[in-house]
Amino acid sequence: MKTNILNRIVEPEALQHSGDFLGLTLTYPKELTPFAYTLNNGTVVEVWDTGVLCLTPANPAGIDLVLSSGVHGNETAPIELCAAICQDLLLEKIQSRHRLLFLFGNPPAINAGKRELVDNLNRLFSGHHSKGAGEPGWERQRAARLERYVKRFYKTAEAERERLLYDLHTAIRGSQFEKFAVYPFLHGKPWSKSQLQFLQACGVDTFLLMQTPASTFSYFGAQSCGAHAFTLELGKVRPFGENDMSRFSACDLMLRALLTGTNTELPAFDESSFNFFVVSRAVNKQTEQFELCFARNIENFSQFPLGTLLARDGDIEYRVDEPGEAIIFPNADVALGQRAMLLVKPVSIAGQVA
Ligand SMILES: [Zn+2]
Numbered sequence: 382m383k384t385n386i387l388n389r390i391v392e393p394e395a396l397q398h399s400g401d402f403l404g405l406t407l408t409y410p411k412e413l414t415p416f417a418y419t420l421n422n423g424t425v426v427e428v429w430d431t432g433v434l435c436l437t438p439a440n441p442a443g444i445d446l447v448l449s450s451g452v453h454g455n456e457t458a459p460i461e462l463c464a465a466i467c468q469d470l471l472l473e474k475i476q477s478r479h480r481l482l483f484l485f486g487n488p489p490a491i492n493a494g495k496r497e498l499v500d501n502l503n504r505l506f507s508g509h510h511s512k513g514a515g516e517p518g519w520e521r522q523r524a525a526r527l528e529r530y531v532k533r534f535y536k537t538a539e540a541e542r543e544r545l546l547y548d549l550h551t552a553i554r555g556s557q558f559e560k561f562a563v564y565p566f567l568h569g570k571p572w573s574k575s576q577l578q579f580l581q582a583c584g585v586d587t588f589l590l591m592q593t594p595a596s597t598f599s600y601f602g603a604q605s606c607g608a609h610a611f612t613l614e615l616g617k618v619r620p621f622g623e624n625d626m627s628r629f630s631a632c633d634l635m636l637r638a639l640l641t642g643t644n645t646e647l648p649a650f651d652e653s654s655f656n657f658f659v660v661s662r663a664v665n666k667q668t669e670q671f672e673l674c675f676a677r678n679i680e681n682f683s684q685f686p687l688g689t690l691l692a693r694d695g696d697i698e699y700r701v702d703e704p705g706e707a708i709i710f711p712n713a714d715v716a717l718g719q720r721a722m723l724l725v726k727p728v729s730i731a732g733q734v735a
Pocket of ligand 1: 452453456550551552
């Protein structure tokens, strides 16, 4: 790589001066030579790769937090939110008490203003990056690298430390519940009450409780790394500069409180203040004739009367067959065999939280 010398000599100083790790990442979107330096407050800053920055305070408190954004390149609000927190830490406007790993998932796609270059990065984790045929495209290589970095980040810590992974997204469409989380399958372990309370304070009170393994980053974090891991859908996709960041202020405030160790009173857990859903059916696209039978701008979690035709796929018809069934993530443009829509239904979690 012809920029090696430049990276080694100029970039650490540029980052120390500006604190703009997102800017550095987007200047070198595919590769960045690792470097490290120490802040005046004793925090060690390590750049492991483009979009991968590890912060270790001199005396780390008990949480190891992975904060990722830009796994889908066009989901700009979380990228802006994380870049601002990262910059404030690097410029020592705030100081984290905990170990932190910032990830900007897909820098070339961020530069292109696209969700992905070749493959959906959030379908490639837990080894799925190695499963496709042919030469791996950019996202398959990146998923393998991100898995290595997350494992390296958690491996250096003792087992009793709390592991958190928040993967921040915005959705293609609006939602009946503006902010919601996908809580990955825990293989029968109870859902975490304290995590539900913390995320509720971030403005997330709707949870899709998954009941099967997945190829997502958050499932990888939960299953392979033992982290409390979530895909957080914080609003709707918009281009850089067009986000109303006030809609993310609760999340921003709570993340900053978490990492700076600021005491925040959380309200007592009350199931009735949440919406919990489980997947009733996953609809995969089987033919090129697949079509959705509702308005293109339909919101996530929209419900329809029993019997309503939702989609057609060749000879197959998908209709609402349970009361309360709602649609989520409809997308007719996926590749054959991929998920084109989920149908979800409300559920109670009484007795399944701890
Ligand atoms: Zn996304």
